Amino acid sequence: MTLAYRTEKDFLGERQIPAEALYGIHALRAKENFPGSSLFHPEWYMAMGVVKQACYASYRNYAEALKQRQGEDKPQLKGIPPDVLEALIIASGMVAEGLHFGHFIVPAISGGAGTSINMNVNEIISNLALQQLGHPPGTYTLVDPVETANIFQSTNDVVPTALRVAAMNLLNSLESAINGLRQRVETLETAHHHDLRIAFTQMQEAVPNSYGRLFSTYSEALSRDWWRVSKCLERLKLVNLGGGAVGSGLSVPRFFIMDVVQELRKLTSLPLGRSENMQDVTCNLDALVEVHATLKAHAVNLEKMTADLRLLASDIIRPKEISLPPRQMGSTIMPGKVNPVIPEYVISVAHQVYANDVLITSLAGQGCLELNAYLPLAGHALLDSLKLLISACNTMHDHMLMNIAVHANAAIQRLYASPSVTTALIPLIGYHQAASLAMKMKEENLDVFSCNNKYGFLDDAKLKHMLQADKLLKLGYTLDDMQ
Secondary structure (H helix, E strand, C coil): CCCCEEEEEECCEEEEEECCCCCCHHHHHHHHHCCCCCCCCHHHHHHHHHHHHHHHHHHHHHHHHHHHHHCCCCCCCCCCCHHHHHHHHHHHHHHHCCCCHHHCCCCCCCCCCCHHHHHHHHHHHHHHHHHHCCCCCCCCCCCCCCCCCCCCCCHHHHHHHHHHHHHHHHHHHHHHHHHHHHHHHHHHHHHCCCCEEEEEECCEEEEEEEHHHHHHHHHHHHHHHHHHHHHHHHHHCEECCCCCCCCCCCCCCHHHHHHHHHHHHHHHCCCCEECCCHHHHHHCCHHHHHHHHHHHHHHHHHHHHHHHHHHHCCCCCCCCCEECCCCCECCCCCCCCECCHHHHHHHHHHHHHHHHHHHHHHHHCCCECCECCCHHHHHHHHHHHHHHHHHHHHHHHHHHHCCCEECHHHHHHHHHHCHHHHHHHHHHHHHHHHHHHHHHHHHHCCCHHHHHHHHCCCCHHHHHHHCCHHHHCCCCCCHHHHC
8 A cells, every 4th residue: 555645845845744644844853853752741732732722712802803993994914714713723622632642743852942842733733724624734825834823822832831731730630639548548547546556766666656646647748738739730820821932922912912811711711820921931940840849749748658558568567467458469480479569659650750850950940041942851741740640649549548458456466565665654653664664575575464464563454544545645644644
């Protein structure tokens, strides 16, 4: 079968493009120049479609306002014909839905500050519009990727605005994922409030505690994450759409500048606003650094939490106080082995987020004068972290915490067998007596009750009273506790 081609040209020369391809010469050159294999995020592609929709809607508003001002009897400004404009709106809507993503061939890592991203989308929209009008792809005399699809736009305002739209949508999803995880942890906190355990400091047995309190520390951390992520929208909501090449609005109608963000806000239902200093948004990426710092903090909390539970559920701890739900075979040679794959996945995600944080920080500092040429990779890393953290929260909720088991009897037996439990008796018998009890427990391998029965450090009934859950978990002790 012979593949048909069409010829496209730019000021650098001509290239052959598959006849039915929705991409064009600009995207093809980018694919050749940037031979990376990392896939561009579909969410960013879809956000580009929404931003283009807003631009075309604002252009239509501008054309109608011009017509009313000029009147029917005056010469009209030559612009995009209504049927072409309608086709562009339909085509950009297809991109916004994620359709034809296979024709977006620019990889995630590229040069040119996002020009290739913008042009690939322009080519797809132009060719889809041409098909809507009954013409084959590449008939750019009717719908041109630069003069028509890119009307009143610049790469430097469209691409970063689309990134912010994509990131804000994912932030909303992450916020929901964190909240769902937090609620599950709170349920565990309540269910195991009085399930006593031995606490550990520096991986050594410390003082009596409970699983409810341990889960409460995760709940508090997730609550902070939830709050911080909700505030990230504030850092991203101001955009430079309409600002043109450097945010100054040069060669862009003032009407369009004032109108286009309102159209985008209608389409996205996001709290977007036009920055009063669009040049600042164009050249500075510190907002991405700040937002990603919040994502990094969340990754830290997820790693700490899953690492703790992995340790407590490990075969190193005997008897087991926690069991994680088995998810898959753990070895091709050791029968019956099951590994803690969910914690391992979450920890891997966390370290990828840490790496992305370094990348975004260093690239943000590479901005030069009016523009940062490394927005494509910085944006890719931001979206990557968002999607990874959403996946981590969801798999922790669904595949680890929903069926985690706390073995309360094993935990309390270990507590009472630990010499560290004597810390709770210091208010009654003093440090030195408590230390003597602890040493006897350790030397003779006795639990606290058996050792006390043997050596009589404390009245047996009083000891049992002091080591009840409500006493051990009380915030400090009172004089009544000494009676």
